[in-house]
Amino acid sequence: MRRPNTYLASRPALGITLLATTLVLVDLGRRILATNDEARFALLGQDMLTRGAWFFTQLHGAVSHATPLLQAWLIALCSWPAGHVTQLTAVLT
16 A cells, blocks of 8 residues: 655645744734833834924923933934834834
8 A cells, every 4th residue: 555645744734834934923023012101202202303302302292291201212312323213113122
């Protein structure tokens, strides 16, 4: 009796493994700014870069005094070479 080719028998498993690996690697390294604080600090960092106001930042036209600026400064410094804040530069801090 002839044995089935093991390469042909493992083809569906190989296809499923490649598909699963591709789906996992597509979003690898991507992070979503999930909370309001994360998004607010990214916006404050962008305001620092665009207006150059490193102490009196604004959110939607109102001066933001209630938040400590250290994280926004760090986001702005990481984003300074590119000139704008991205999700990657916002989560590096």
